[in-house]
Amino acid sequence: MSLSDPLSIVNPISVVVVNHNAGHLLLQCVEASLEQAAQVIVVDNCSTDASMEALTSSVGENPRLTTYLARSNDGFAAGCNLGIELALHPHILFMNPDCILGTGALKRLSSVLLSDPSVGMVGGRLVNPDGTEQGGGRRAVPTPWRSFVRAFGLNRWSHRWPKLFFDFYLHEQPLPRSPMEVEAISGALMLVSREAIQDVGLWDEAYFLHCEDLDWCMRFRINGWKIMFVPDVDVLHYQGHSSRSRPMFVEWHKHKGMVRFYRKFFSHQYPGILMWLVRLGVWFRFGLVAARHWLKRYWSLMRGSHE
DSSP: OOTTOGGGOOEEEEEEEEESSOTHHHHHHHHHHHTTEEEEEEEEOOOOSSHHHHHHHHHTTOTTEEEEEOSSOOOHHHHHHHHHHHOOSSEEEEEOTTEEEOTTHHHHHHHHHTSOTTEEEEEEEEEOTTSOBOSSSSBOOOOHHHHHHHHTTGGGGTTTSTTTSOOSBOTTSOOOSSOEEOSBOOTTEEEEEHHHHHHHOSOOTTOSSSSHHHHHHHHHHHTTOEEEEEEEEEEEEOTTTTTTTOHHHHHHHHHHHHHHHHHHHHTTTSOHHHHHHHHHHHHHHHHHHHHHHHHHHHHHHHHHHTO
16 A cells, blocks of 8 residues: 555544654654554654655655654654644644554554543553563553652562552553553653643643653643553554663653652652652662763773773
């Protein structure tokens, strides 16, 4: 079936892909999306690789493809908001450029979104190349306590005291047989209704990278919108492909986003001293991650110098 064949359009959905140096995966992502969506929008956040050139030369003539070259890289959330401005359809799928839609994925996700007027956001099962499920596709909100439990390995006791030592990642639990409501899904794959966006508001651009998806999930639930996980939709996700060249840059923004997320949604629930300790814990964790990264890099250089 041709990418330009109108019969290939399954649903009136606009797909928004925010690209930054996704390489060859961007073209694969867009080609798979054009087979199923009425519109595919690629917002490029100042890529320095050849991903946009390869996309333009391969499918740039397709009338259902819209590309936008941002003047500056203001982050993932800002890129998504630019995509919303360009979207023409009532449902919008936000998807990472390292995700590849499976056959019929959009049709199935859309059917769940339309199954109940209170459903505002839907996601599928994110899988690794080996077919195993990734952790972000279905999860609970990582409250400060839940994050503490996971950071110190206390989730190993969840089978004995499930409420106290609950693990916010749900992918290790049995896969449900039908769509189930969850507290959060991954920003790598989010199908949302424009009605819900108009009610909840745009992505929070104060996040540069990471935690903006959790923020949106929190705001959807606060406004009464259901978030659904669809277990029979598998989407291949080459997780972290675009961020491998700048691991510490990504870790910095991830931890910075965590601090903002906790302050924004939990400062009214926890005493000030406890929130201060939470922030201290986040930055202490970043310090450990940074130290591990630099030690690994140092030993790699040392080994190379002795060869």
